[in-house]
Amino acid sequence: xxxxxxxxxxxxxxxxxxxxxxxxxxxxxxxxxxxxxxxxxxxxxxxxxxxxxxxxxxxxxxxxxxxxxxxxxxxxxxxxxxxxxxxxxxxxxxxxxxxxxxxxxxxxxxxxxxxxxxxxxxxxxxxxxxxxxxxxxxxxxxxxxxxxxxxxxxxxxxxxxxxxxxxxxxxxxxxxxxxxxxxxxxxxxxxxxxxxxxxxxxxxxxxxxxxxxxxxxxxxxxxxxxxxxxxxxxxxxxxxxxxxxxxxxxxxxxxxxxxxxxxxxxxxxxxxxxxxxxxxxxxxxxxxxxxxxxxxxxxxxxxxxxxxxxxxxxxxxxxxxxxxxxxxxxxxxxxxxxxxxxxxxxxxxxxxxxxxxxxxxxxxxxxxxxxxxxxxxxxxxxxxxxxxxxxxxxxxxxxxxxxxxxxxxxxxxxxxxxxxxxxxxxxxxxxxxxxxxxxxxxxxxxxxxxxxxxxxxxxxxxxxxxxxxxxxxxxxxxxxxxxxxxxxxxxxxxxxxxxxxxxxxxxxxxxxxxxxxxxxxxxxxxxxxxxxxxxxxxxxxxxxxxxxxxxxxxxxxxxxxxxxxxxxxxxxxxxxxxxxxxxxxxxxxxxxxxxxxxxxxxxxxxxxxxxxxxxxxxxxxxxxxxxxxxxxxxxxxxxxxxxxxxxxxxxxxxxxxxxxxxxxxxxxxxxxxxxxxxxxxxxxxxxxxxxxxxxxxxxxxxxxxxxxxxxxxxxxxxxxxxxxxxxxxxxxxxxxxxxxxxxxxxxx
Numbered sequence: 224x225x226x227x228x229x230x231x232x233x234x235x236x237x238x239x240x241x242x243x244x245x246x247x248x249x250x251x252x253x254x255x256x257x258x259x260x261x262x263x264x265x266x267x268x269x270x271x272x273x274x275x276x277x278x279x280x281x282x283x284x285x286x287x288x289x290x291x292x293x294x295x296x297x298x299x300x301x302x303x304x305x306x307x308x309x310x311x312x313x314x315x316x317x318x319x320x321x322x323x324x325x326x327x328x329x330x331x332x333x334x335x336x337x338x339x340x341x342x343x344x345x346x347x348x349x350x351x352x353x354x355x356x357x358x359x360x361x362x363x364x365x366x367x368x369x370x371x372x373x374x375x376x377x378x379x380x381x382x383x384x385x386x387x388x389x390x391x392x393x394x395x396x397x398x399x400x401x402x403x404x405x406x407x408x409x410x411x412x413x414x415x416x417x418x419x420x421x422x423x424x425x426x427x428x429x430x431x432x433x434x435x436x437x438x439x440x441x442x443x444x445x446x447x448x449x450x451x452x453x454x455x456x457x458x459x460x461x462x463x464x465x466x467x468x469x470x471x472x473x474x475x476x477x478x479x480x481x482x483x484x485x486x487x488x489x490x491x492x493x494x495x496x497x498x499x500x501x502x503x504x505x506x507x508x509x510x511x512x513x514x515x516x517x518x519x520x521x522x523x524x525x526x527x528x529x530x531x532x533x534x535x536x537x538x539x540x541x542x543x544x545x546x547x548x549x550x551x552x553x554x555x556x557x558x559x560x561x562x563x564x565x566x567x568x569x570x571x572x573x574x575x576x577x578x579x580x581x582x583x584x585x586x587x588x589x590x591x592x593x594x595x596x597x598x599x600x601x602x603x604x605x606x607x608x609x610x611x612x613x614x615x616x617x618x619x620x621x622x623x624x625x626x627x628x629x630x631x632x633x634x635x636x637x638x639x640x641x642x643x644x645x646x647x648x649x650x651x652x653x654x655x656x657x658x659x660x661x662x663x664x665x666x667x668x669x670x671x672x673x674x675x676x677x678x679x680x681x682x683x684x685x686x687x688x689x690x691x692x693x694x695x696x697x698x699x700x701x702x703x704x705x706x707x708x709x710x711x712x713x714x715x716x717x718x719x720x721x722x723x724x725x726x727x728x729x730x731x732x733x734x735x736x737x738x739x740x741x742x743x744x745x746x747x748x749x750x751x752x753x754x755x756x757x758x759x760x761x762x763x764x765x766x767x768x769x770x771x772x773x774x775x776x777x778x779x780x781x782x783x784x785x786x787x788x789x790x791x792x793x794x795x796x797x798x799x800x801x802x803x804x805x806x807x808x809x810x811x812x813x814x815x816x817x818x819x820x821x822x823x824x825x826x827x828x829x830x831x832x833x834x835x836x837x838x839x840x841x842x843x844x845x846x847x848x849x850x851x852x853x854x855x856x857x858x859x860x861x862x863x864x865x866x867x868x869x870x871x872x873x874x875x876x877x878x879x880x881x882x883x884x885x886x887x888x889x890x891x892x893x894x895x896x897x898x899x900x901x902x903x904x905x906x907x908x909x910x911x912x913x914x915x916x917x918x919x920x921x922x923x924x925x926x927x928x929x930x931x932x933x934x935x936x937x938x939x940x941x942x943x944x945x946x947x948x949x950x951x952x953x954x955x956x957x958x959x960x961x962x963x964x965x966x967x968x969x970x971x
Contacts, residue, residue: 253308260298261317267291268325295321451878451888454936456560458913460791460929461876461883465564466690470676471935472746475557476511479582479595487588489941491595493581496553510671510748512554515580515598516763523549529843529857536579536600537763545760554578556599556769558671559752561743563621565680565689568608570924573624573752575602577764584771591893591903591939595771600764603916604752608688609660618659620680620741621688625661627668627747629653642674658750668749680741683723684714684733690741711736758918761810761823765914771907771935773890778910778930780875780884781829789875789884791930792912795826795834800866806915806928807834807867815866825914825928828870837862873915873922877930888932897941907935 271287299314372388416429428434451457455468478499483490496512517533520526524542528535528550535541535550543549556576564571576599584595609625610618616638618626628640634649640659641652658668681689710719713726714735726732759765780789795807797815805814807826817826826846828834836848839855849860877883888910893903915928922928 250307250309253302253305256302257299257308257317260295260302261321263298264291264295264318265321265325267294268321272325292318451886451932451934454934456931456933457878458925458927458929458931459878460872460874460926461879461881462874463879463926463929464566464924465562465570466566467878469560469562470743471933472558472560472672472744473675474672477513477556477582477597478511479513479584484588489586489588491582491584491586493554493583509552509554513578513582513597514553515578516550516552516600519549519551522547529845531857534580534843536766537761550763552577555748556597559624559746559748559750561621561623561746563623563688563743564924565621565686567924568621568688570605570920571607571621571623572921573604573606573746573756575604575748575751575764576600576767577602579763579766586897586939586941587892588897588941591895591897591905592773593771593892593905593907593939594774595907597769597771599767599769600762601759601767601913602757602764603759603921604754604756605758605918605921606752606756614660616659619682619688619738620678621743622660623743624746624752625664625750626659627656627670627745627750628659628674629656630659656747658747661750661752662754663750666749668747670745671747671749672745674742675744677740677742679737679739682736682738684735686714686735688741758916758921759823765916766824767911767913769909769911769933771890771909771933773892773905773907775887775889776908776910777885777887778877778932780877790870790872791877792872792928793828793830793833793870794872794914794928795828795867796869796871797867798869798871800868806873806917808915809917811917817867823917826867827912827914831868831870834867834870872929873926874929878932879926886930886932888934893939897939900940900942902938902940905937905939907937909933909935 268288268291271291274287295318296314299317302308303311372391416432416434418430419428452468454471456471457467458469459465478494479491480494480498481489482492493513493515494511495514496509499511516535518526518528518535518541520533522543526533526541528540533541538545538547538549541549554577556578560574560576562572562574578597579600580598582595582597584593586593586595606623608621608623610616610622616636618639626640629642629652631637631639631641631647632649632651632653634647634651636648638659639647641647644650644652646652656668656670658664658666678690681687711721711734712718713720713728713732715729715732716726718726718728720726720734723732723734726734754760778791780791781793782789797803797805797807801815803814805811807817808822808824810823824846826834826838833848837850837860839845839847839849840858840861842856842858844855844858847854849855852858852860854860875881877886888908889906890908891904891906893905895903897903910930910932913925913927913929913931915922916925
């Protein structure tokens with residue numbers, strides 16, 4: 224049986240080619256190479272544009288144009304490097320002619336910014352041929368490096384000059400992208416109007432396309448568009464107070480089996496732990512397999528579970544009660560995920576993601592493109608800060624999941640996490656890792672992540688444990704002075720200080736210091752959080768329909784009524800019935816009764832009508848909308864009630880932006896054959912909805928229910944044996960540690 228490995232990492236694709244010439248004059252050789260490169264560039268562009276006319280795919284078109292440009296530039300460069308060319312430096316002029324020819328052929332324009340500036344740094348992609356619609360933009364921008372006025376170092380933005388200097392020359396970013404914001408903008412297409420409302424924004428009524436221009440002013444309010452950083456996780460509605468993005472743990476490795484193949488497209492199925500072998504046993508049982516939860520046949524009164532084959536979500540599905548252990552977690556998705564809330568540390572959580580159903584999907588063996596479904600349950604533990612003054616050691620930052628780390632032996636920072644002896648006053652870092660906090664505190668463990676997301680954080684004052692950086696609103700990094708080191712500052716006056724007694728010029732001021740090296744990692748499933756802190760135990764974790772793709776995906780908020788409700792992810796709510804504002808499924812005894820009793824499950828909806836519809840009472844389709852009993856295998860279809868009559872989010876918007884109406888994220892396929900059994904770069908994105916946790920404090924902080932998006936920079940490998948997937952002397956397709964990556968603006 225073949226297996227496919229899908230992991231999460233970043234890399235660079237390099238394609239090289241060479242040819243030999245003999246007995247031909249040097250200038251003739253140069254001209255021949257340049258002619259071939261010119262013809263190849265034109266052919267590649269025409270082919271890419273032709274495919275896009277047949278089947279529009281802006282992301283794919285952008286990749287093909289970029290590849291054609293790269294190949295042309297490389298070919299011209301190689302030709303001139305060999306010498307003998309009568310004419311040099313003519314790449315830009317010839318390429319402009321090629322682009323003009325292609326543009327004339329298709330009646331389109333190709334933006335020339337980076338093409339005409341050799342050495343330019345390209346960001347994002349280019350959309351060719353059609354006018355942007357309202358809220359859309361030409362996603363191509365580029366910069367030619369300038370120089371910092373004080374250091375003369377290369378720069379693109381002012382932020383690249385750490386001193387007092389400015390970025391001079393051609394360093395400022397050139398935005399070829401054009402965002403439509405004005406009704407009389409001739410470069411924009413404001414339609415189509417699909418009466419009675421605009422197709423791009425149902426909140427705007429229209430009779431003709433020009434009426435849809437009003438959507439532009441609305442969508443570009445509040446600083447839109449904004450970027451969603453690759454490698455980050457964004458969650459919640461417009462009033463989410465948790466600082467975003469969340470850092471996705473690295474080193475996640477997920478294995479799937481290949482169950483079929485047709486025309487080079489592989490069909491994926493789940494992999495059992497024993498199929499993976501022992502080569503990668505370092506992660507432990509269940510860390511890399513992809514099977515769903517299942518009733519234990521030896522102890523379950525109802526071993527058939529929900530579907531007759533053992534599928535279960537909670538113990539009750541197997542005929543047991545909570546704590547019996549009948550519903551077995553067989554496979555986990557990634558290491559524990561810390562979600563620190565620096566605005567309200569007590570509401571910080573630690574999340575364990577459990578695979579609930581067998582995974583499925585497809586991968587194209589020839590170009591590596593993939594679509595994978597991994598249904599998971601997010602088990603949420605409300606932990607706060609696990610390592611602080613009241614539960615030492617007082618580790619800087621927010622430790623929302625137990626850590627797995629070596630620790631300092633002796634000295635003033637005894638018990639603090641360390642990487643090597645230099646981290647310890649005693650110059651002694653323990654030789655092996657142990658759990659810090661949680662029920663396995665002090666016991667041996669294996670880290671399942673690296674020491675990710677290391678940053679500076681504040682200590683003391685109202686901003687205690689928040690990051691010290693401009694990104695979080697601290698002017699000029701006031702809490703983190705330049706070398707020789709961080710200097711304490713008064714929180715309100717920014718005056719230098721040694722303690723709170725130096726900060727009396729303004730009321731309620733405090734002396735705040737900047738602590739380097741703050742992080743919420745490494746985490747490990749060997750160091751689980753306290754089960755008693757799980758707020759999702761009633762349902763075995765929040766159900767997440769996690770679908771990953773290397774293509775572009777998007778979410779559009781829908782205005783469900785005349786009251787201005789902008790909904791990305793709707794759940795049935797009591798707004799006009801009893802007026803409790805509670806969502807259906809809330810176990811609070813003061814909540815209106817539900818039929819069928821939802822018992823902690825949110826009830827998703829696409830319209831208010833869905834909230835009054837009949838639903839399955841139990842079984843595999845529990846709470847799914849039905850018309851009769853035939854829609855409910857093993858159960859019955861029952862009538863709904865009127866108390867939860869409104870389809871709504873907790874608050875409009877997405878990711879702390881209340882005015883957000885649309886967001887997208889684009890994956891990147893490896894564009895290489897997987898037949899060489901090597902790791903190939905890819906980026907997978909997943910857009911999904913998060914139901915309410917029914918914990919008022921957590922739902923308020925995270926603004927749930929609401930949308931979410933995960934951007935995973937990854938790698939893919941195909942192998943026929945575990946030795947090929949996990950070579951003992953080779954690379955593991957890891958998700959890398961490192962900073963977030965900034966793409967083009969993709970949220971408004």
